[in-house]
Amino acid sequence: MKKIPYQHLLRNKYFYTILGFLVWMLFFDQNRLGSQYKLHSNLEALKAQKAYYLKEIESQNALSEALKSDTLLLERFAREKYLMKRDNEVVYLVVDQ
Numbered sequence: 354m355k356k357i358p359y360q361h362l363l364r365n366k367y368f369y370t371i372l373g374f375l376v377w378m379l380f381f382d383q384n385r386l387g388s389q390y391k392l393h394s395n396l397e398a399l400k401a402q403k404a405y406y407l408k409e410i411e412s413q414n415a416l417s418e419a420l421k422s423d424t425l426l427l428e429r430f431a432r433e434k435y436l437m438k439r440d441n442e443v444v445y446l447v448v449d450q
Contacts, residue, residue: 362368379386420427431437438444 357363378384420430432444436444436446
């Protein structure tokens with residue numbers, strides 16, 4: 354008779370219990386491996402998004418402080434972003450394609 358290498362495991366009820374538990378946790382549970390991977394990737398994307406927005410807030414605060422102190426910069430900003438003009442001038446908008 355040929356001896357099966359892990360025959361003592363096949364007769365052990367705890368082996369089947371642990372195997373069933375692992376299969377349940379990996380594939381059927383709410384916290385299964387696939388959902389944990391999705392949550393982890395979502396967390397990484399949110400961290401990157403947070404870093405981006407913190408950098409944007411910093412740059413906007415710096416721009417705000419600069420606009421409060423420099424009137425020439427404020428005038429240039431108003432002309433570029435909001436197309437404002439002085440009373441005696443005409444502004445032409447040129448759009449590149």
